[in-house]
Amino acid sequence: QSALTQPPSASGSPGQSVTISCTGTSSDVGTYDYVSWYQQHPGKVPKPMIYEVNKRPSGVPDRFSGSKSGNTASLTVSGLQAEDEADYYCSSYAGSNNFVFGTGTKVTVL
């Protein structure tokens, strides 16, 4: 149950797009279409943004999209806005009712 690997940081200017990767193994991301993404502002509770690879919970803007290829999942934020500046974490089901989080990525809006 090693943590999924995310880049420590990513950045983009307002209006641009930023993509965050989340690399796991064939035991988690590569096998299951149960990848989720969470947004966390400093001192706040993580907010669910994506589930089952590419589904958005009610209320999440369609600027947020998810995808997966092999052992790597990705979150793309299009049309970056100042309020998108936050930490983002992926997670994946890992079988037997276990799951694992990513290492986290700090997104900076330049």
Added chain:
Amino acid sequence: QVQLQESGPGLVKPSETLSLMCSVSGYSISSGYFWGWIRQAPGKGLEWIGSIYRSGNTYYKSSLKSRVTISVDTSKNQFSLKLSSVTAADTAVYYCARVDSQSFLDYWGQGTLVTVSS
């Protein structure tokens, strides 16, 4: 609206047992879903601790399994976390959450900071 609220001591001494409760409102635990505990050490990432189903079946992170106990009380609509033999490394904000779709944490509590210190 589903709401979760953690409660418990904010300070625990080293080698003692950390005990937290999660009270759920707006949804009956006995109706389904898994319910989980997650923690976040200061300045660090999220870490899944374990989950429990209404039946009492539990699933723990392997590295914590020897020290963790999660239980559920459906009559009170609560579930709890016990972590034994704590050290400073267990200092973290502890969150409870509802688990949907295998691993999607769709509702979270506000989190409670537990500090391990003498």
